[in-house]
Amino acid sequence: MEYESFENALEQLKKIIKTFEENENISIDELLKNYEEGMKAYSFCAKKLEDTQKKIKIIDENFD
Numbered sequence: 563m564e565y566e567s568f569e570n571a572l573e574q575l576k577k578i579i580k581t582f583e584e585n586e587n588i589s590i591d592e593l594l595k596n597y598e599e600g601m602k603a604y605s606f607c608a609k610k611l612e613d614t615q616k617k618i619k620i621i622d623e624n625f626d
Contacts, residue, residue: 566613568610575603 565571577599582588588596 563599565603565606568607571603571610573607575600575607578603 563574565574577613578596582593
């Protein structure tokens with residue numbers, strides 16, 4: 563799944579977490595599928611935050 567924005571990926575991650583919290587009888591296949599999708603969403607969010615931090619640092623350095 564490709565994410566359009568940080569917010570979309572974060573919402574997907576929240577849905578997956580909710581699925582884990584509310585479903586005690588999740589099958590191993592569904593667990594694996596959700597875990598994989600959750601890791602993709604998490605990685606997207608982490609990269610987006612890292613890129614944003616780099617951009618902020620560049621902007622800050624230009625105003626020093």
